[in-house]
Amino acid sequence: MKLRKSYLAIPLSITLLASAGGAVSAHNLEPAQPSVETPASDLRSALGHLLSEHAYLAAEAMRKGAEGAKDFDAAANALNDNTTDLTAAIESVYGKEAAEQFNQMWTNHIGFFVDYVKASGSNNQAAKEEALNKLDNYRSDFSKFLEIATGERLESSSLADGLQMHVNQLVGAFDSYVQGDYEKAYQYERESIHHMYLVAKGLSSAISDQFPEKFHETMAVTPAADLRAHLDHLLTEHAGLAVTAMQNGIDGSEDFEASANALAANTKDLAAAISSVYGDEAGQQFEGMWSEHIGFFVEYVKASGANDEAKKEEALKNLDGYRAEFSKFLETATDGRLKSDALADGLQMHVNQLVGSFDSFAAGDYEKAYDQAREAYAHMLNPAKGLSGSIVDQFPEKFANKMPAEMPTTGMGGTAEKDMSAEMLLAGLFAAAGVTSIAIRRRMNQN
Structure with missing residues (x-):
């Protein structure tokens, strides 16, 4: 090769x-x-x-x-x-x-x-x-x-x-x-x-x-870092599975349904994370919007297979509408810590990367398709960092560093068996967060 x-x-x-450089000073220690x-x-x-x-x-x-x-x-x-x-x-x-x-x-x-x-x-x-x-x-x-x-x-x-x-x-x-x-x-x-x-x-x-x-x-192992890693995992996986499902769709592959089901399972996991922070109703709103945006990608794939340019444009227009709605949802949920304008720009990049990778694949430019797929995978680290950072800033008491100081000896999995997992941290947030999905919806409607 x-x-x-x-x-x-x-x-x-x-x-x-950059992480490895610079002198140690008081403000560089684990933050209060x-x-x-x-x-x-x-x-x-x-x-x-x-x-x-x-x-x-x-x-x-x-x-x-x-x-x-x-x-x-x-x-x-x-x-x-x-x-x-x-x-x-x-x-x-x-x-x-x-x-x-x-x-x-x-x-x-x-x-x-x-x-x-x-x-x-x-x-x-x-x-x-x-x-x-x-x-x-x-x-x-x-x-x-x-x-x-x-x-x-x-x-x-x-x-x-x-x-x-x-x-x-x-x-x-x-x-x-x-x-x-x-x-x-x-x-x-x-x-x-x-x-x-x-x-x-x-x-x-x-x-x-x-x-x-x-x-x-x-x-590297703190409650806040665990949350970031959890969202890193689910959001990057979303991008990868979306690329695969779109490729399978245009190819008419026998495993298309299974790849789509894997993508849907990833959506369920993301919705569960949102629910555990902001409540079941907010989780349902998230899942509805997230599933809908996946559906618009599917419509784009179908339209491409049928060489229907009008349907392709309609799918892209629907994705544009999703960007605005979903950005507003996250801005409201995080009490303005995430800004809808910046979120919308990031979502447009996500759309461009997935559509670009798919278009390149359909055109037979496979090298470009995989370059764009890798860009899409990497890009999802940005929303993961932004969202996890906003959640930690909203509920700092829930992410106080209580991790053991000694080194793990369990090998490549770190202290996964002993640590409080990101899922457990998220589950505990809902009871004390003080932010309900009903409040989120009300604020969205007011805006």
């Missing part, structure tokens, strides 16, 4: 290096007021973005390989670009030599997945087993690499368990797809995306503990 320029590598390196914007939280978000995108692109590339799809090379190239960005992240923390080691091992493990796909296509059971054996050896080598790199803050045995889960999820998604169990395939894919956010939690916690002065003595 040809070497391609990775457009995210430089910005990510700058982000991590909880915040989603700290150097360690930024690190966690950046790693969560790239690691989860790896899982998403790997699942997509394996599926495209099984189909013999025309866009397989472009999907594989996007996965390679993601590896370049991850390598840049490692280099910005641990240096060039460590980055080269990382890149070699990470690239090899992607190759072993490709070997598995090829062996499945030729019904070569021995070759499939060989690929799995190589992935098993990779688990051991890569776990030792991370244990050493983090000064044994992450334990190789726990890391290996986390890596096995990663292998099981991607292989499970691929096997289910080949067997025609599309619902199960997308369930595995969603699990793999979520799992990589836990990997980012453990790795960012270890790095920020290893270099406290470089991350201004802030922690």
Whole structure:
């Protein structure tokens, strides 16, 4: 596969290096007021973005390989670009030599997945087993690499368990797809995306503990950082699944319904997050508007398939109307902390990225389609940071830092089993928030 320029590598390196630079001062310590914007939280978000995108692109590339799809090379190239960005992240923390080691091992493990796909296509059971054996050896080598790199803050045995889960999820998604169990395939894919956010939690916690002065003595695992990561996960996943469903729609793929169901399940999870903060009625309003905007994308896909320019324009017009309504909803819900004008601009970017990726795909420009898909995935980190920051500012007492100071030893998942989860934090907010969905609706009507 040809070497391609990775457009995210430089910005990510700058982000991590900026977090790692500067002298420590009193105002750089963990803030008295909880915040989603700290150097360690930024690190966690950046790693969560790239690691989860790896899982998403790997699942997509394996599926495209099984189909013999025309866009397989472009999907594989996007996965390679993601590896370049991850390598840049490692280099910005641990240096060039460590980055080269990382890149070699990470690239090899992607190759072993490709070997598995090829062996499945030729019904070569021995070759499939060989690929799995190589992935098993990779688990051991890569776990030792991370244990050493983090000064044994992450334990190789726990890391290996986390890596096995990663292998099981991607292989499970691929096997289910080949067997025609599309619902199960997308369930595995969603699990793999979520799992990589836990990997980012453990790795960012270890790095920020290893270099406290470089991350201004802030922690990657706090209630506020958990909330940001939770919204990072769901919103980036929305973008990825929307791209997949739109591609499947224009292709008439057999797994279109399953991909649409996965997207709908993501919507349910997002609505549950909103409900737990602002109440059930607000959650229902959110789900109605969010589902409607997905429907407008579906209408655009259908109109494109029918070469109906008028219907395409109508779908875009409907998306424009959604932007205004949804922006007003969020401004009201956050008591003006999020501004509707800025929100509308961000939503237009979201629309442009998804429509642009789809149009490029439909036109056969697959490289551009995947570049735009990656932009759409990355862009959703912005609303996640804005919304989580507004919620924490609204209810600071609910996000006071009560996390343990000692390092996790559970490996790639961090302290996921012991920590208060973002879902639990959100669930506790509703009882004491003092902001009801009825009040939100009233304020919206008054505006």
